Amino acid sequence: MTGAGQAAPPAEARPPGAGRLLEVERLTVRLRVEGVRRAVLRDVSLAIAPGEAVGLVGESGSGKSMTARAIGRLLPDGAQAEGTIRFHGQDVAALSGSDLRRYRSQVALIFQDPRAHTNPVRRIGDFMTEALRTNLGVPPGEAARRAVDMLAQVGIDDGARRLRQYPHQLSGGLLQRVMIATALLTEPRLLLADEPTTALDVTTQAEVMAILDELRRELHLGMLFITHDLELAAAICDRTAVMYAGQIVEVRSSAMLHSDPLHPYTAALAGARPDISRTAARLRAIPGRPLSAFEAPDDQCAFAPRCAHAQDACWEAAPDLVELDGGVSRCRRAATLRGRLAAGPEAAEPETAEPEAADA
Amino acid sequence: MSTAALMPDQAGTTWRERLRGPGGRGVLGRLQSTGPAGIASACVIAVATFAAVFGTLLAPYNPVLANLSLAWVGPTGGHLLGYDVEGRDVLSRLLAGAPTSMLGPLAVVVLSMTAGTLLAIAAAWRRGAVDAVISSGLDIVFAFPGILLAVLATAVFGAGLPAATIALSIAYTPYVARVLRGAALKERSQAYVAALEVQGVSAPRICLRHIVPNMLPLIIAQATIMFGWAMVDLAAISFLGLGVQPPSPNWGVMISENQAGIMQGYPLPALTAGICIVVVVVAFNVLGERLLAEAGQ
């Protein structure tokens, strides 16, 4: 479909309407791993409209965290990046000095482990108001007042007391709420949430997710929500992108992701999860193991070795993104397989009866 | 089917690659990862070890026989470094002194590392009261500076290398135990140790066959650094006259004997002995610090 070369990403990778908040175009990132230069992201294109929540789902090595880091200008030293990232039309990579600081107050990051990102010897209040005081020049009293207000928004009512506490005095769930409140204090336009609830109990997760969703809508913020949990992303994101081996393999509106997936990997991922409402005779496991970007070959479909629908053409050349029904898929058979993926691999092709070996 | 990138455990088959080990974790591999400074230090240590082993054979002239008529004579043909205070060839004395100068520290390192490792493992394994008692006991010994203990030991048992060596070993043990205890506690709390306990593997076996081997990078790094310290301490003790007794050749003794020469315009004997000590100690320190940095990863 779309030829190789410098063509812009397909229209449906971009949301409808003008005035994009964030545009990532053909991002490729290489890192030095044990002395060898390896690709961790390959040709990633993504766009987020103002106020839109986009989910980014993938397993280990898919590159989802690296994408967030690239957007947040937090790539490790020695990383080589190609492609462009534009925020409100401005090239992010070219920012420096006060422009970069302003960018950082506009793009807030929420990480998976709040304890790893807080200084244990400083009080919560110090930590929360730091960006306000140093980057935006807000006086300390005013900054503290705003912090208490924001804590109330995330459901922490005794904010003044909490400001005086240290991180170790708060549970994981509370601390993550503090992180969300901190992120929102600088009135960002875009939230990058990297597995913010993975380390939390499931009941705490539900509460924190609800808070995040509510506040995001209220403040009309854009969000990139990164997770390994397909259902979780679909719950609060308007569109969801699925990554595999450092590439985007599908972008779809969340409502359609389960009922009508466009890529065999998405369908397989959804199908591999056990169902809480019934015991399956056998789970539909995907053979093999998730590939990292640097292991994936350039001359064929990265998922082909594990795909139940792979045919000869899939092994001959790397597939491009194709548009389909308001979504995007990196599968050359997407049109043919359309509508049959959700029912499971048996629906499209006869199942091969092979004993399951360990991931290769 | 395309497969994953080369896995780290697929080592090559040449002897060089085997020493490099899988993922660069064999002997040569670890050495290489210490960088040029580490490799240079290792070379110096290799030379010093060679001298320690073959020193007495390599000495061109008799290192012990005095000839006062030749005292303080400078470098001449065949005597590259001249003569010392008693007319002995300096180069021969340096080479002959290498064994005792290196052997003493070796004994100190072996004794203190063994004792320290055992105490650290015992404290980490049993935790609780046993750990508290061992740690307190070690803290008390730790309060005594090594040289002081050595002086005490020689006063009681007579001057000579054995007494000084044992005293220093006792002095170093608490330090070793303290450094290794942290690493031992960390290994002890790993899930695989619990799994081995549930299997019914005996505690000594878990400690010696699983925990200690996993601490080996740290142990080797620590031993290397301590060799340098032991060398300085033993040289100082010999300098004070409490260690190796003259006329036995020893670098510390040589500094002591020849120190008068520095003021009188004949610095070479004392200086060369001092340089030998410094160079070897620095080499051990540098290599040890590099290994420690690697072990920390």
Next chain:
Amino acid sequence: MPEPAGPVLEVTGLRKEYGDLVAVDDVSFSVPEGGSLAIVGESGSGKTTVARMIVGLERPTAGRIIACGADRSRPARSAADRRRRGREVQIVFQDPYTSLDPRQTAEQALGEVIRLHHRWPAQRCRERVAELTGLVGLDERQARAVPRALSGGQRQRVAIARALAAEPRLLILDESVAALDVSIQAQVLNLLADIRDATGVSYILISHDLAVVRQLTDEAIVMRRGQVVERGATARVLDHPEHPYTQRLRASVPRPGWKPVRRGLAGGEEAISA
């Protein structure tokens, strides 16, 4: 010795105190021979403490543990005793990255356990190692690799093989699939079901993941703050939860069409972290 006909594990009135903190409070349950029980709970529920008491890594403050008909209420006193108990109950931990000795290959780890429990000639040991690696789906290259060269899922397979090498009657899986990718988790869950069919081993699955619990277990108990708040057949507990906590747990699980609902928990609900 006659085979005990009763449950493979029976726990009565189990209690564990750490000073003032009661981590486990009057917990009782039993696992029938060949059965599969889930202990469901979140952090602070005491589920891991219960598991550690069953395998003898913690000493109960009170209560009884009867495993394979023998009283195991107190931790073993000698290595020989621990070895005996190791043939009754084994455990697979959550973290694949620390549950294997980094210096041992899978073959060496399995060999060590086999030689611990049996006085077999080398050839027989090798055969048994090959049987075990085959049972958990590891190929030759993987069996000879050190953990560094293996993925998380492969490491868990080694950990499972090592636990099975002792031929236990009961295998405790302490969040053993929680750290694995979804696609790998499915493989390991299938593997665990196959092993249960092939060897008749009983399971206790400790998990916070209700879907995994549904897939692998027949019965379940739900723990909260050290106490059992609900028990019954897994299907019944998950489809028709009776206790409010279980209902809340069930309602918090993301699934297609799920939306998180704010319940106004001000954080007083959550305990201060330990």
